[in-house]
């Protein structure tokens with residue numbers, strides 16, 4: 036029996052910003068259980084630790100509050116609408132959300148600038164305002180960060196954060212479209228800011244010109260609604276993944292090498308990078324772009340897909356790449372996708388997590404390996420397991 040469940044904004048981070056989800060069940064209790072199956076954590080968000088509907092939550096069936104019906108056992112039929120409404124802003128995590136920019140009516144100039152968005156039924160003036168009220172953190176102002184930042188700036192994202200502590204090198208200019216010849220030697224974050232503002236002065240740009248570490252990641256990532264990963268090393272990739280898990284932030288992940296790209300979306304409570312790759316490869320096993328190279332134009336394809344995914348999440352439209360890993364093979368010019376699942380044994384987001392705080396990621400990804408034969412053996416086994424997992428994910 037298909038019932039439409041209305042998800043209020045504070046809970047929407049669990050459902051990929053979807054306003055309505057379909058669920059099965061003959062009663063409100065069964066429907067909510069089904070929503071929890073589809074979006075783990077939903078029940079805990081609504082009920083807290085208890086079994087009864089807490090006082091600050093009202094549940095409606097076809098706009099009628101269920102305490103006036105049969106409570107949680109109220110029967111539902113095909114086509115009914117169930118709405119779960121927190122009476123006050125009492126949902127967990129809501130208090131920690133960053134203060135949002137409030138955009139009133141668009142100025143005539145903004146209406147002109149964003150007119151090709153506004154005339155789209157999926158965007159409209161309210162969608163454009165959502166874009167302008169959103170904040171996005173981009174990890175890395177390099178190959179992926181460049182097209183991501185440019186398209187998000189053009190779209191009118193309210194606040195864009197740029198994490199990068201590197202300076203522009205001439206070898207970056209083969210692909211990193213945020214930077215130009217005159218920027219060589221400049222901090223990448225600053226060069227990125229100048230480019231973004233030149234494209235769209237409406238955008239607020241915040242630069243974070245230090246490496247992201249276990250000491251600052253929670254504070255930096257906590258200030259944004261969405262995180263896009265364009266990191267060029269495994270330590271940063273795991274650090275960002277873990278921080279997004281702890282802070283319940285949607286993470287749009289992308290990676291590139293040679294002619295290959297990968298993109299996916301991790302939504303809070305629904306799997307993470309560690310579910311797919313439980314441990315990093317031993318140092319040297321997977322070359323970096325600096326070691327092996329990357330086709331410049333490939334960055335544009337993968338980064339633009341990441342920018343598209345975050346805009347869809349903001350607008351609450353379409354099907355996100357959540358649960359799917361998109362694989363791009365530029366040599367064959369083929370896109371394939373594989374299904375990826377939350378791993379119940381994940382050390383971070385699984386049923387019995389052992390990673391309960393940020394760790395020393397540099398040591399874990401680099402220095403921790405290769406000191407003794409036993410450690411080498413363990414690392415090789417972990418890497419083999421990760422490859423098997425990736426291979427089985429690809430066959431899924």
Ligand SMILES: [Zn+2]
Pocket residue numbers: 306307308309310311377378381382383384385
């Ligand atoms: Zn996980």
